[in-house]
Amino acid sequence: MSDRRLSRRTFLHATTASAGIFLLAGCNGASGGSDGDTGGEGEDDATETPTAxxxxxxxxxxxxxxxxxxxxxxxxxxxxxxxxxxxxxxxxxxxxxxxxxxxxxxxxxxxxxxxxxxxxxxxxxxxxxxxxxxxxxxxxxxxxxxxxxxxxxxxxxxxxxxxxxxxxxx
Ligand SMILES: [Cu+2]
Structure with a gap:
């Protein structure tokens, strides 16, 4: 179904997004969610960007x-x-x-x-x-x-x- 066009630009973007995932993960950990261990959902959103x-x-x-x-x-x-x-x-x-x-x-x-x-x-x-x-x-x-x-x-x-x-x- 997905027909992602993985141009060089997309890869560069994906690399940037990957770095962002780590940063976001760090932020989530630091802020300490109030509803227990539901932190995984943020990662699901982030992986919609093609990562390689x-x-x-x-x-x-x-x-x-x-x-x-x-x-x-x-x-x-x-x-x-x-x-x-x-x-x-x-x-x-x-x-x-x-x-x-x-x-x-x-x-x-x-x-x-x-x-x-x-x-x-x-x-x-x-x-x-x-x-x-x-x-x-x-x-x-x-x-x-x-x-x-x-x-x-x-x-x-x-x-x-x-x-x-x-x-x-x-
Ligand atoms: Cu050639």
């Missing part, structure tokens, strides 16, 4: 050339997540943003072209999915991941610049 825990993984050097790789964004539990194609990174609009995501089986990943960085595509190295080559802003390509695993993919024109990504399905 980030975990560093190596992937056997897969991201050695990828300057914008900043960890695996845990987006498990989302029905759909969006990855920018042509995000800022690797010397221009030559990045997937975020470069690495973790999702649940059954999740649909939507790659959306930003229009930056020229012609891109999305090619899974194992042959599970392959988009067309395009430079068109707003173009999308999607794939639903039903099986667990690590799916490494590249943009063929910019692979050598580090425009590669991975989808972890757990």
């Amino acid at each position: 825990d980030v975990e560093m993984r190596d992937f056997d050097g897969w991201f050695d050339r990828t300057q914008n790789y900043d960890g695996v964004y845990d987006l498990t539990g989302e029905s759909s997540v969006t990855i920018d194609v042509g995000a800022e990174g690797n010397g221009g609009g030559f990045a997937f943003g975020p470069a690495a995501v973790k999702i649940s089986p059954g999740t649909t990943v939507v790659w959306e072209w930003t229009g930056n960085g020229g012609t891109h595509n999305v090619l899974h190295r194992g042959g599970e999915f392959e988009s067309e080559l395009t430079a068109s802003e707003g173009a999308t390509f999607e794939h639903t991941f039903d099986e667990t695993g690590e799916y490494k993919y590249v943009c063929v024109p910019h692979e050598t610049l580090g425009m590669v990504g991975v989808v972890v399905v757990e």
Whole structure:
């Protein structure tokens, strides 16, 4: 049902919101509610903002050339997540943003072209999915991941610049 558009900006916002959760939790504890242990409700409200825990993984050097790789964004539990194609990174609009995501089986990943960085595509190295080559802003390509695993993919024109990504399905 939820179709959250997880742009880079959203992630930055989510990070800020996460920090806010801790601050709010501290405030609640300090103020001392009068009605006992009902403090959990505030956290429920806060988690409506997409939050992404980030975990560093190596992937056997897969991201050695990828300057914008900043960890695996845990987006498990989302029905759909969006990855920018042509995000800022690797010397221009030559990045997937975020470069690495973790999702649940059954999740649909939507790659959306930003229009930056020229012609891109999305090619899974194992042959599970392959988009067309395009430079068109707003173009999308999607794939639903039903099986667990690590799916490494590249943009063929910019692979050598580090425009590669991975989808972890757990
Ligand atoms: Cu590219």
